[in-house]
Amino acid sequence: MKQIESIKESGGYLNRYEHDSTTCHCKMSFSVYLPPQAETKKVPALYWLSGLTCTDDNARTKAGMQRYAAEHGVAVIFPDTSPRGEDVPDEIDRYDLGQGAGFYLNATQSPWKKHYRMYDYVTRELPQLVESGLPILTGVKSISGHSMGGHGALICALKNPRSYRSVSAFSPICNPLECGWGKGCFGAYLGGDSQTWKAYDATLLIKEGAKFSDILIDQGTDDEFYDEGQLLPESLQAVCNAVSQPLTLRMQEGYDHSYHFIASFIGEHIAYHAAALNT
Amino acid sequence: MKQIESIKESGGYLNRYEHDSTTCHCKMSFSVYLPPQAETKKVPALYWLSGLTCTDDNARTKAGMQRYAAEHGVAVIFPDTSPRGEDVPDEIDRYDLGQGAGFYLNATQSPWKKHYRMYDYVTRELPQLVESGLPILTGVKSISGHSMGGHGALICALKNPRSYRSVSAFSPICNPLECGWGKGCFGAYLGGDSQTWKAYDATLLIKEGAKFSDILIDQGTDDEFYDEGQLLPESLQAVCNAVSQPLTLRMQEGYDHSYHFIASFIGEHIAYHAAALNT
Numbered sequence: 377m378k379q380i381e382s383i384k385e386s387g388g389y390l391n392r393y394e395h396d397s398t399t400c401h402c403k404m405s406f407s408v409y410l411p412p413q414a415e416t417k418k419v420p421a422l423y424w425l426s427g428l429t430c431t432d433d434n435a436r437t438k439a440g441m442q443r444y445a446a447e448h449g450v451a452v453i454f455p456d457t458s459p460r461g462e463d464v465p466d467e468i469d470r471y472d473l474g475q476g477a478g479f480y481l482n483a484t485q486s487p488w489k490k491h492y493r494m495y496d497y498v499t500r501e502l503p504q505l506v507e508s509g510l511p512i513l514t515g516v517k518s519i520s521g522h523s524m525g526g527h528g529a530l531i532c533a534l535k536n537p538r539s540y541r542s543v544s545a546f547s548p549i550c551n552p553l554e555c556g557w558g559k560g561c562f563g564a565y566l567g568g569d570s571q572t573w574k575a576y577d578a579t580l581l582i583k584e585g586a587k588f589s590d591i592l593i594d595q596g597t598d599d600e601f602y603d604e605g606q607l608l609p610e611s612l613q614a615v616c617n618a619v620s621q622p623l624t625l626r627m628q629e630g631y632d633h634s635y636h637f638i639a640s641f642i643g644e645h646i647a648y649h650a651a652a653l654n655t
Numbered sequence: 656m657k658q659i660e661s662i663k664e665s666g667g668y669l670n671r672y673e674h675d676s677t678t679c680h681c682k683m684s685f686s687v688y689l690p691p692q693a694e695t696k697k698v699p700a701l702y703w704l705s706g707l708t709c710t711d712d713n714a715r716t717k718a719g720m721q722r723y724a725a726e727h728g729v730a731v732i733f734p735d736t737s738p739r740g741e742d743v744p745d746e747i748d749r750y751d752l753g754q755g756a757g758f759y760l761n762a763t764q765s766p767w768k769k770h771y772r773m774y775d776y777v778t779r780e781l782p783q784l785v786e787s788g789l790p791i792l793t794g795v796k797s798i799s800g801h802s803m804g805g806h807g808a809l810i811c812a813l814k815n816p817r818s819y820r821s822v823s824a825f826s827p828i829c830n831p832l833e834c835g836w837g838k839g840c841f842g843a844y845l846g847g848d849s850q851t852w853k854a855y856d857a858t859l860l861i862k863e864g865a866k867f868s869d870i871l872i873d874q875g876t877d878d879e880f881y882d883e884g885q886l887l888p889e890s891l892q893a894v895c896n897a898v899s900q901p902l903t904l905r906m907q908e909g910y911d912h913s914y915h916f917i918a919s920f921i922g923e924h925i926a927y928h929a930a931a932l933n934t
Contacts, residue, residue: 440719636664
């Protein structure tokens with residue numbers, strides 16, 4: 377793990393690292409915001425998973441969360457959204473499959489299965505890496521994300537409820553098996569048997585018995601991808617109601633799918649996670 | 656003036672407009688953040704001038720000021736940094752001259768003088784436009800900016816002390832006649848007689864008698880352009896000391912020239928301007 381950039385922000389440091397990932401079998405980059413408190417003690421961490429087409433750079437540049445992380449003494453880990461590199465398969469004509477579109481799952485099909493293992497990367501390799509190499513508390517972590525990354529946050533938390541203190545999401549893909557993005561990609565990554573897809577669908581995970589203490593979701597009502605039926609928060613709400621899974625789904629009037637929406641509510645999300653992480 | 660985009664953020668709206676500028680003789684775009692208070696009353700405005708290579712988009716995306724503007728009930732006006740378009744002269748091999756590099760002055764030399772009139776645009780045409788077409792109070796305005804835009808904010812305020820309630824800057828070019836950027840551009844825009852350049856140099860304006868109630872400047876100590884001698888805050892400090900012009904110059908340890916630096920302190924700047932605007 378090699379530090380390749382460091383920028384002071386809000387009293388802490390926004391650093392970028394690269395390393396040879398044993399999970400994804402390629403060089404991976406990620407960013408970490410270390411709040412000022414990390415200079416004198418280990419701090420808890422929030423993992424932020426970004427959406428389609430993003431790298432680790434989008435959220436750290438546009439979401440405006442570093443100031444809140446500094447206020448609450450929480451580190452933020454920004455992984456990339458897929459494996460990268462010339463040796464990594466891609467579909468250059470598609471933004472929703474291949475590089476920038478890992479969907480936070482472990483692919484089982486060729487040509488994807490060697491590198492596209494973002495689920496293991498985010499839940500296992502990356503935490504071990506940052507907890508061993510940076511002033512970050514072992515095992516005290518929460519997770520959030522946007523769109524495809526909101527989907528990633530939900531499945532990581534639901535599949536590992538003891539590993540995360542809290543979970544939230546902005547505009548998440550709640551039920552990928554029923555939307556165009558999921559239908560168009562899960563088959564490529566996971567093969568034709570849609571039974572295997574259910575392990576990466578938050579709505580279906582809850583239907584099959586997965587539980588988490590609480591789930592916070594913000595969804596804008598003027599979100600074009602919500603209108604297209606890509607996000608389906610109502611499906612998640614229905615299944616949570618059916619099995620009494622706590623869900624705070626806030627339909628935010630007039631907001632779209634952009635980082636301007638995230639920036640509007642990220643302070644509340646950071647405070648929500650900090651309350652779980654700092655107890 | 657035609658609205659071409661509207662995005663909800665922090666309870667208000669981030670809008671983009673375009674219009675045919677009678678000052679710059681071309682189509683100009685700009686953005687305005689209208690805080691939620693603007694739905695029921697006219698609000699004061701902060702003009703934000705961006706730096707070299709920027710458009711109106713950079714600060715609205717990366718500086719994170721909308722949430723503070725919403726909190727304080729202040730509109731933020733984001734002009735472009737130069738005239739634009741195929742008919743507008745440019746130096747495509749240079750980032751510091753031509754489009755994206757208007758230096759907030761009125762050019763007097765060919766081929767620049769027809770379009771490059773950003774000083775008049777920012778101080779006259781744009782305020783008239785937004786005050787007549789949007790819920791923005793007439794004549795209740797402040798100004799701030801970054802780098803070339805910090806220079807712009809300082810000269811606009813110093814040359815029009817009754818027009819602005821307050822002025823601040825991040826990493827401003829304080830003394831363009833003595834730095835590479837100014838020496839390399841002012842001649843092109845203003846001609847060989849450097850006496851005419853003094854009208855657009857904050858340090859020299861103060862030396863020649865310009866006054867403003869107070870000036871707030873944040874400058875990072877790890878700013879590469881500060882190290883290169885492009886910014887020269889010490890020159891401004893020296894002349895302010897000599898003529899008893901109030902100046903709060905904060906050398907911020909370890910910060911660079913980026914938007915991460917701006918994001919770290921923009922909340923304090925918005926509060927500073929809001930205090931002047933809301934009295």
